[in-house]
Amino acid sequence: MASKAATEMGMKAGPAPISRRSLLGCSAAMGAVLLARCESISETPLQSGPSRLPETFFGAGETVLTALERPLRLAGQTRPIPAWTYGETPFPVFRTRVGETMRVRLNNQLREHTTIHWHGIRVPNAMDGVPYVTQNPVLPGEDFLYEFAPPDPGLFFFHPHCNTAEQFGRGLAGILIVDDESAVQFDDDVFCALRDWRVDGQGNFLPFITNEGAGRAGSFGDLRTTNLQIAPEIEVPAGADIRLRIANLDPTRNGEIGIAGAEGFVIAIDGNAVTPFPFTSWRLGPAMRLELCVRTPPDGGAFTLFDYFSAEPVTLAAFNARGAARRNGEFSPAALPPVNIPEPDIANATLHEMELSASPVATQYAGLAPIVLPDGRVINLLDSLCTSAETLWAVDGQTWPEQGHENAPPPILRFALGETAYIEFFNSSRFPHPMHLHGHSFKVLSASELPRPVHWADTVLVMPNERVRIAFVADNPGNWMLHCHIIEHQETGMMAWFQVA
Numbered sequence: 001m002a003s004k005a006a007t008e009m010g011m012k013a014g015p016a017p018i019s020r021r022s023l024l025g026c027s028a029a030m031g032a033v034l035l036a037r038c039e040s041i042s043e044t045p046l047q048s049g050p051s052r053l054p055e056t057f058f059g060a061g062e063t064v065l066t067a068l069e070r071p072l073r074l075a076g077q078t079r080p081i082p083a084w085t086y087g088e089t090p091f092p093v094f095r096t097r098v099g100e101t102m103r104v105r106l107n108n109q110l111r112e113h114t115t116i117h118w119h120g121i122r123v124p125n126a127m128d129g130v131p132y133v134t135q136n137p138v139l140p141g142e143d144f145l146y147e148f149a150p151p152d153p154g155l156f157f158f159h160p161h162c163n164t165a166e167q168f169g170r171g172l173a174g175i176l177i178v179d180d181e182s183a184v185q186f187d188d189d190v191f192c193a194l195r196d197w198r199v200d201g202q203g204n205f206l207p208f209i210t211n212e213g214a215g216r217a218g219s220f221g222d223l224r225t226t227n228l229q230i231a232p233e234i235e236v237p238a239g240a241d242i243r244l245r246i247a248n249l250d251p252t253r254n255g256e257i258g259i260a261g262a263e264g265f266v267i268a269i270d271g272n273a274v275t276p277f278p279f280t281s282w283r284l285g286p287a288m289r290l291e292l293c294v295r296t297p298p299d300g301g302a303f304t305l306f307d308y309f310s311a312e313p314v315t316l317a318a319f320n321a322r323g324a325a326r327r328n329g330e331f332s333p334a335a336l337p338p339v340n341i342p343e344p345d346i347a348n349a350t351l352h353e354m355e356l357s358a359s360p361v362a363t364q365y366a367g368l369a370p371i372v373l374p375d376g377r378v379i380n381l382l383d384s385l386c387t388s389a390e391t392l393w394a395v396d397g398q399t400w401p402e403q404g405h406e407n408a409p410p411p412i413l414r415f416a417l418g419e420t421a422y423i424e425f426f427n428s429s430r431f432p433h434p435m436h437l438h439g440h441s442f443k444v445l446s447a448s449e450l451p452r453p454v455h456w457a458d459t460v461l462v463m464p465n466e467r468v469r470i471a472f473v474a475d476n477p478g479n480w481m482l483h484c485h486i487i488e489h490q491e492t493g494m495m496a497w498f499q500v501a
């Protein structure tokens with residue numbers, strides 16, 4: 001199997017780029033039959049599409065997502081880049097209805113194993129898509145059927161969960177919008193995927209992990225896109241109340257997202273409804289999503305989506321209002337239906353402090369036991385795609401194992417089924433960390449540095465020196481990941497798992 005071959009290759013903690021993963025390729029261990037498939041790359045470069053990404057509705061049947069390398073022509077690039085996608089172009093947008101079973105068959109036509117993790121969706125553990133932790137990796141040429149009914153409406157996305165810096169870096173991700181009856185409240189529903197690309201202008205990707213980036217705020221992309229375009233112009237109805245859904249699909253960049261030329265209210269965070277509050281700007285870390293209700297300008301007017309984080313605000317998209325006004329009167333959007341997530345019982349819970357720190361020293365684990373999957377299967381080996389490139393970061397002083405460790409580390413926390421998990425993240429490092437955990441949505445109760453209202457989330461930004469308290473009912477049995485969503489931090493140690501049983 002791939003794991004053995006890759007483990008034997010070892011890893012030199014040499015100068016940047018950290019490139020041990022590219023070594024894996026079509027390893028001989030995978031066999032000649034698969035090699036033939038590894039070569040299959042569609043010939044015609046795909047153009048990145050119009051300013052709105054096309055949407056597909058998941059029907060009752062099976063949807064096949066083929067993970068494949070495809071040439072993708074991005075704006076300003078003289079040659080297409082070798083993107084990895086789940087369809088014709090990166091970021092296919094799917095819609096389904098809350099509570100309805102969806103069936104997605106992943107067909108892996110990449111040269112390395114992969115899976116699909118459904119970020120933010122409270123799926124059963126076996127559907128969570130983490131190789132060696134919730135399922136076996138889907139090897140080149142293999143299929144895996146994901147089948148579950150999303151329990152919550154909102155804006156979600158999906159992506160691989162090993163060698164994420166490269167797989168996600170090359171474009172492997174998709175968007176899932178789970179609709180409920182709130183759709184009727186809005187005159188339009190506009191989706192914006194924010195994503196930078198690490199490309200050199202000549203058709204090549206730049207290294208996905210660098211020592212300089214991984215040890216600091218991450219390696220930024222130089223080509224900034226919204227829906228695969230540079231600052232696209234998007235037509236919207238005039239004088240209308242539109243739902244503007246913004247997803248940060250960047251592996252690295254924290255944005256400070258704002259709009260100019262229109263008024264907006266925040267209506268949902270990470271897909272979870274909030275009592276609408278006026279939108280000024282929002283610090284949107286990697287993997288985080290924000291949903292606004294915006295009253296668009298009259299016919300002929302425009303408003304703009306900005307990232308204010310850099311010295312000069314960066315235009316992410318412009319929205320041109322067209323047609324007769326749909327609304328008149330005061331702008332005060334109705335709340336989305338309230339979340340349907342169990343309320344944590346803080347009064348009776350134990351607070352666990354969890355330090356997020358820089359740590360150049362790999363944790364030595366003694367006597368590691370294999371991970372046992374909920375269905376009783378035993379997982380023995382983490383392979384090189386799923387271990388850390390090298391150790392730069394830790395969760396609670398523990399690092400995710402580097403290559404050479406043979407088993408997953410022990411769980412960082414254990415909760416009894418139904419127990420309230422109450423955690424205080426403390427960031428002792430100099431860089432922000434968007435912390436994400438699987439299988440549960442949590443309530444963000446307090447934050448000591450960056451003011452935020454109490455809200456439900458699946459990813460929360462923890463600023464330098466900040467203490468952020470979260471809580472949730474551990475009601476989803478299984479082994480669940482907890483990690484930073486700056487992928488270079490995740491892949492250099494800032495990753496752990498917890499158990500609910």
Ligand code: C2O
Nearest residue numbers: 117119287436481
């Ligand atoms: Cu979107 Cu474990 O991640």
Ligand code: CU
Nearest residue numbers: 433484486489
């Ligand atoms: Cu981080």
